[in-house]
Amino acid sequence: MQNTLLIxxxxxxxxxxxxxxxxxxxxGEAQDxxxxxxxxxxxxxxxxxxxxxxxxxxxTNAVSTEDRADAQADATRTAxxxxxxxxxxxADAVRDKAEATADATEEKANR
Numbered sequence: 243m244q245n246t247l248l249i250x251x252x253x254x255x256x257x258x259x260x261x262x263x264x265x266x267x268x269x270g271e272a273q274d275x276x277x278x279x280x281x282x283x284x285x286x287x288x289x290x291x292x293x294x295x296x297x298x299x300x301x302t303n304a305v306s307t308e309d310r311a312d313a314q315a316d317a318t319r320t321a322x323x324x325x326x327x328x329x330x331x332x333a334d335a336v337r338d339k340a341e342a343t344a345d346a347t348e349e350k351a352n353r
Contacts, residue, residue, distance in 0.1 A: 264299025267292055 263271070274289025 264295070264302070266295035266298040266302070268295070270295030 270291035270293070271287075271289070273291040275285045277291075278285040278289070
């Protein structure tokens with residue numbers, strides 16, 4: 243259940259991150275506005291610093307998404323290893339019980 247919700251959640255986070263301006267894009271926009279104000283021109287948006295900030299935010303989001311995916315993959319592997327260890331322990335217990343039963347049967351037959 244938990245794994246089935248993870249992928250849609252990550253997709254929603256990625257979509258939300260893509261919708262708004264990230265911190266670097268906002269900072270770039272503010273710098274572009276100051277430059278335009280200092281030069282006496284009207285800021286029309288999408289200045290070079292804002293675009294550079296947008297690219298920086300996109301790279302940051304991509305890395306963060308990749309890191310989250312890697313962490314989830316590691317968690318899945320760890321959970322699988324734990325489950326495999328439990329199953330091996332159960333198999334060992336069944337083998338031990340079967341061996342004890344066989345020994346008892348053999349002893350009984352030798353009397």
